[in-house]
Amino acid sequence: MPYSKQHKSQSRERILASAIALFSRHGYDNVTLDAVMAHAGMTRGAFYNHFDSKQKLYAEGMKSAVSKNPISHDAPEGIDASEHLQRFLNGYLSQAHLHESDTPCPMAFMVTDVANHEPEVRETYTHIFKGFSERLATLMEGDDADRPQRGQALAALLIGGVAVCRAFNEPKLVEEVLAACQAMAVTVIKAE
Amino acid sequence: MPYSKQHKSQSRERILASAIALFSRHGYDNVTLDAVMAHAGMTRGAFYNHFDSKQKLYAEGMKSAVSKNPISHDAPEGIDASEHLQRFLNGYLSQAHLHESDTPCPMAFMVTDVANHEPEVRETYTHIFKGFSERLATLMEGDDADRPQRGQALAALLIGGVAVCRAFNEPKLVEEVLAACQAMAVTVIKAE
DNA sequence: GTCTATAGAAAGATAGAC
């Protein structure tokens, strides 16, 4: 057998990484399987050995993207929750996230796209959002009873901020809105 | 001349209304010109007497949608700014807006879609967002110096809240997030 | 498992009749 199992799973991972990067930046319909496979270093014909359809790849890509989100992991040694959260906010609401990241946040980059897809994809999105908002709630300060709600609102603010900035045509406005969201986020995560 | 100028401009308006409704709900690529024209009561062939291309229709549709946004207009007689804003928030962050409106907010429904389009569309989006956030800033309370920034963050929160809710698969979560955004919006519009 | 080649469908845009 000329190809190992490891080889196949590596190919699959490359396809997934390629899919996340391209779907996020250009949208589902603007990305062809040709492009995904070329970006992964293969040709179109090999695709169907790994996934059943383009739609399935989209759903799988979303799932795969979650685990790569830095907020999904615990704070590094010696960093407290508050500092961990603040660092995350700085990275999330940044030009680098908007323009350079290879693994941008799928919740912000693909919101509208997901809303137009079938239930399986939307279920995945729902699951990811819950994890995200709960994680934010855990890391913030203040009364326990309010935190889940504040976590959800903060999540909407962050996702909204990144999403609208991506649609803008003016760098100056992008800077302003990122800063405005930062400022509001800070007041949200402080105890009331 | 069997067709009046008025007839032509009425057709154009019907096409625009159809375009806004369909593009918002289903996304640019999931809507065919066939569908737009059928929804407007015509067939595909008539389209090119009104617009140069599908892309142009998209840009024109965005522009047309702005003027129909209730927040663009002044408060009715006897309603003060604070009450006008609160009513707008209630409508914006509602199930009706998410599921039933024929003229949903294009900023929330088409964010990701717009980000994937050419500069002309993004310029229009940028323009609309500025008007929206400035209008919110005008209607809210508190220190003048802070208001532009707070208006931008509030805009991001509202757009983000509606956008994510549209992607969810669980009605219960939709209700929670709408309420959470409402609560946060209220604290933002109050004087600090 | 990956390749090249191709089938088949969908949809944007155009032509010409009325």
Add this chain to the structure above:
DNA sequence: GTCTATCTTTCTATAGAC
């Protein structure tokens, strides 16, 4: 101005060689 019919391109998905 609007219609039907058609050209043309694009892209998903499949077939078969290596």
